[in-house]
Amino acid sequence: MKSIIIAFILLAPLWVKAQIKSGPMLGYSDMKEVLIWVQTEKPADVSIQYWEKGDKIIHKTDPVHTAKAHAYIARIIADEVTMGKKYEYEVVVNGKKIAFDYPLEFQTQELWQYRKDPPAFSFIFGTCNYVNDETSDRPGRPYGGADEAYAAMYSKKPDFMLWGGDNFYYREPDYTRTGMIYRNDHARSVKSIQPLLANVHHYAIWDDHDYGPNDADRSFPLKHTSLEMFKMYWGNPNYVFPNEGITGKFQWADVEFFLMDDRWNKAPNELNDPNKDYWGQKQMTWLLDALISSKASFKIIVNGGQVISPAKIFENMANYEGERNYLLKEIKNRKIPGVLFLSGDRHITNLNKLEREGTYPLYDLTVSPMTAGKADAVKQDYNATLVEGTLVQERAFSKIEVAGPLKDRTITITIFNVKGEALWTKEIKSSQLK
Known part of the structure; x- marks a missing residue:
């Protein structure tokens, strides 16, 4: 029994990741909000934790419940952002962070008008x-x-x-x-x-x-x-x-x-x-x-x-x-x-x-x-x-x-x-x- 429990603990991150069917996917980026799309395998509560690169302040979205009627899709708005910044983020499903083998980053658009030339x-x-x-x-x-x-x-x-x-x-x-x-x-x-x-x-x-x-x-x-x-x-x-x-x-x-x-x-x-x-x-x-x-x-x-x-x-x-x-x-x-x-x-x-x-x-x-x-x-x-x-x-x-x-x-x-x-x-x- 002890070995089964240990094995379950070791496999837990993989089990949590399996709840993600596809995504996350980044939708539009604006100056004051960004859309993040996630699809789960079954009903779940999905939220995003994000922080500006180089900063330690973590922002959290409210959980979005995914349901069969909407193909288990969560459309989440990150709205505690600053203009012209890059952010790292995490996906949280049913209170557990999801592990990915690639980075998760998004950006906000820059306020350049009347200030300088537009960014490349x-x-x-x-x-x-x-x-x-x-x-x-x-x-x-x-x-x-x-x-x-x-x-x-x-x-x-x-x-x-x-x-x-x-x-x-x-x-x-x-x-x-x-x-x-x-x-x-x-x-x-x-x-x-x-x-x-x-x-x-x-x-x-x-x-x-x-x-x-x-x-x-x-x-x-x-x-x-x-x-x-x-x-x-x-x-x-x-x-x-x-x-x-x-x-x-x-x-x-x-x-x-x-x-x-x-x-x-x-x-x-x-x-x-x-x-x-x-x-x-x-x-x-x-x-x-x-x-x-x-x-x-x-x-x-x-x-x-x-x-x-x-x-x-x-x-x-x-x-x-x-x-x-x-x-x-x-x-x-x-x-x-x-x-x-x-x-x-x-x-x-x-x-x-x-x-x-x-x-x-x-x-x-x-x-x-x-x-x-x-x-x-x-x-x-x-x-x-x-x-x-x-x-x-x-x-x-x-x-x-x-x-x-x-x-x-x-x-x-x-x-x-x-x-x-x-x-x-x-x-x-x-x-x-x-």
Whole structure:
């Protein structure tokens, strides 16, 4: 009996850790609060203890009870923080600290406005993340792979990660609330991604595969359940239309990110009408209003599909020419500086540049896929907007760095393969987007 008790004591930390199904994951970071996401295996009380690096004062959150109705997820706000600081933290489940074999750190954003130049920062951007699952994948060669990409992304030490859609893939058995919870759980609990989740802040949009089936549009009957899942599993700071999709916005230093929803209002691809909805009038009006009022050095519009390429293929916005033409016209007419796009979907990576008479060019960086199957570019991709030397037809992700004084900020884009090896680099200055 004594040996059994000793063995139980020795194994206790492992038993406690087993109560964590996935996470912790860092959500948004602001100046006065940070969101931390944790999922447990069964009902539990979860809290966070945190302290500023180099300080001994420990702050504790109130416990959050996890329940089956919400997939045993705790969304915890750390609100006793100071601006522009880095913190270490611990996860406490049912009063016991959880042991991890990697560090747990988060940060708050800095108050730089009217005081100094904005801080330099970096983020990872990628799309199309497929996690294999023998129980429901199609027969044949697995579609996903290369999860060494997660460690490569983590090694780049970004401030945050921006997930650009198809962040996981719903399968045929998943179109119930139970199935959607299963698919989110399955993708989120991959062991190799946990250090990245725990130490890098995360923001996201969706595209068709993490909204519904392939090419899903506004007619998808489970769209409200998809929205519930997105809000449960991601940590975005806001939703512009609370019950109508995932549209939102956040700021990091002097850069603003406009998170677009290309599914909720989108008309079917098959509808033969050049003026059919893509984002929809309500979302378009919000975007243009938000852009014109923005003072950001760079205004980054994040969308599931390509916007700038004129190729009318797959689900590029060019297939919705009425909205695309209106968007491009209004950006010019309203004299909005600093606009560029991030997109995914295509399972290729490239940079498109649209020259515009009388104003600056518009760039669209497409980065795809991370771990899903790669594809080949098609003939229409080789059009006048394709920037020479930027087409990549293998799994990849990007690190985007922003640096320099406020009046001369520079974005540096580097594309990496899944091993973390650089494939190409491109600089864009804010002075070139005016």
